[in-house]
Amino acid sequence: MTPSVVAESSQGLQQLPFKPEGYNYWTWRGYKIHYVEEGEGFPIVLIHGFASSSFHWRYNIPQLAKRYKVYAVDLLGFGCSEKARIDYDALIWRDQVVDFLKEIVKQPSVLVGNSLGGFTTLLAAAALPDQVKGVSLLNSAGRFGDDISTTDKTEETALHKFIVKPVEEIFQRVVVRLAFWLTMRPDHIEAQLKSCVYKNHSNVDEDLINSIVRPAADPYAWEVYYRLVKQLMSNPTKYTLDSVLSQLSCPLLLLWGDLDPLVLHDHDRTKANRITDFYPNTSLVNLQAGHYPQDEVPEPVNKALLDWLSTLDISAHSLEGASEI
Template sequence: MRGPAVAGERGPFGPRRPANHEEETDRIFADSTAQAKKTWPNRTVGESPPWQTLLARARPRLPDRAPRHGAPHDPPERKPTKTFASRGSVPRSRATVSRSLARRPAPPPMSVASVAALRTAGGSGRRRGAGSPHVGLNGGRFLMMQRRELVTKAGIALAVSCSMATSPASAAGSAQGLEILPFKPDGYNFWTWRGRRIHYVEQGAGQPIVLIHGFGASAFHWRYNIPELAKKYKVYAIDLLGFGWSEKALVDYEATIWMEQVSDFLREIVKEPAVLVGNSLGGFTTLFTATEVPELVRGVVLLNSAGQFADPNKPAAAPAEEEGEGSPLSRFVVKPLKEAFQRVVLGFLFWQSKQPARVEKVLKSVYIDSSNVDEYLVGSITAPTADPNAGEVYYRLMSRFMSNQSRYTLDRLLGKLACPLLLLWGDLDPWVGPAKAARIQEFYADTAVVHLQAGHCPHDEAPEQANRALLEWLAALDARATPAEPSLQTV
């Protein structure tokens, strides 16, 4: 058992605390007062140095604090403490590090948003003695770590606040200051179709245009196109069933379901012939709709459309053959095992595909200029995946529609088309190259093609060029539909 500490006795880590700390403090305070009288002989005790100075002298010094020359009752000499060494520099003591940190200029003031974010990240600010005048036994090391942590958190908070303060329109370089459709978490308008809620956006006045998004996207994918087109036309952008803010209905997703949805949308909401504009899956739906209800469609615009031409070496399978009954072994053993395997695989793919980092990576792979791949776009794609039915809808889409797409080939649909066609094609698309646009133009005579140096979604990657080309084609279509005025020249 160790006996009581003796004042001035040295221990393995320096001078031990005196046995009677309060008496020692009083003695130091009295000696400091006496020293003050010698230093300022013409003043009374009350006029001696400020109380902060006396308190600083009377308070026991921190173990890592360098002594001031000439100060009374300095602690006895002790061995050098452990030093810090930065890369390529001479080792410095903790006292030297502390003094160098103290001489650094104060960081610039942070905004209110930065301070709020810093409090959220770092707690109340008084944890671990942050608000106390005593730093602690390991004062120099802790002070340096605390300052480093403060600077790091402040930088993160400042970056977050700047990111939130920057609008997507200004952050997107290729948008070139175009007006952007405001993002509304609750959506814009809803229409009930066959008992299901369908989301759509409506802006402008004039001849109607209906915009149809691609796989996994929504009406918000036309964010740079809707405001610009609405200056001259009545613009609608619809979310297909199972996508975006439309209901995640548990139905069999055949290609016909979206064709019927768009056809009924034209009848019940638009109520007059319109120009249909579609990207990817939306392009295929647009073309399918135009062939089924030609009286409601006055023109079609395809942007890197999905769909495929029939293989001349492979005869088309009849629907009955595709749905074939098969043997009992196939129906009761093979088919259930196949579906179970598909659910496991597609379930994992859905979980992976809805991660923001994964969505951003895929978008950047099909956007040649990824300036517009921002939080607005990624959020508009990932937000609908939070729906409880989203996983099941994904499974049904991948297992039904994608496998049956060969029943509705592009040559079959183009053979029934009876209106002008415009191809706005991103020639740098890694999925659907310009060869398909050339083949469509070769197959359908009434086709105009505009080649854009963009990827799979040229309307969002290069919106200014896409808007200009679309408006020029629409103006020509309007002039084409207007009957010529009778000539005043007499025969």
């Protein structure tokens, strides 16, 4: 399959075209899931981060697709995938990726994930150890267990459960909906990307902003945001990096943006080194980038990823010879 590259960035990089209608769709548990599929060869599956989409791999897909079959999937609730009104949990996205590997990819593969997508790839790799031949994380979400201070929960009174809590929820919905409307304006998105996420602003362009604004226009997008915020506030510590890494059995590559302004607090400055110490089968590449190195500094990311892929024992799992999952 020839990559659908018909555009270049202002830096002359090949870029996957932004298509408002999306590329391919798959029905999972009755929900519409969007994904990109390019190239031929051993499968590489790319998983985006929070509030992002498959388009965030726009500079990586064309280069990877020259040697591999590349998939980039929108997690449920994000991008062009359906904005399902469900209770979101880390295992929802894990199950989505696991089923995507079984039903669409149908072969052993390598998973690459950024931010929320990084933790999702770890969960999926732990669930399918025989099919996932390697994992690469770019500024992955997740915390180690000893970073988390636990507090005792007091039993809810009837007054709080049936009166106070419902009123609080109504207030929270109003606040979140207003906050979502304010933060999803194009000018605000651009300002936030430049001030809080990207250290190098050259790739913060109209296509990137549109890829965030258009999914946010979905009438249920704010509801997804509300449910995610509520889940994170109520149970942010259920799954930890150490517990998931303990179940991993494949090579791991960390492509780490050392200038990430989103993870400089709560011990996260040394997260990449802690992962390396905890999981010996890890390679670490430090990058002068923020939270999304794949889009901010795509050339060194592509080079490091391709170099690492060439060291993996995946030659026996070619497109023609691999057995189906």
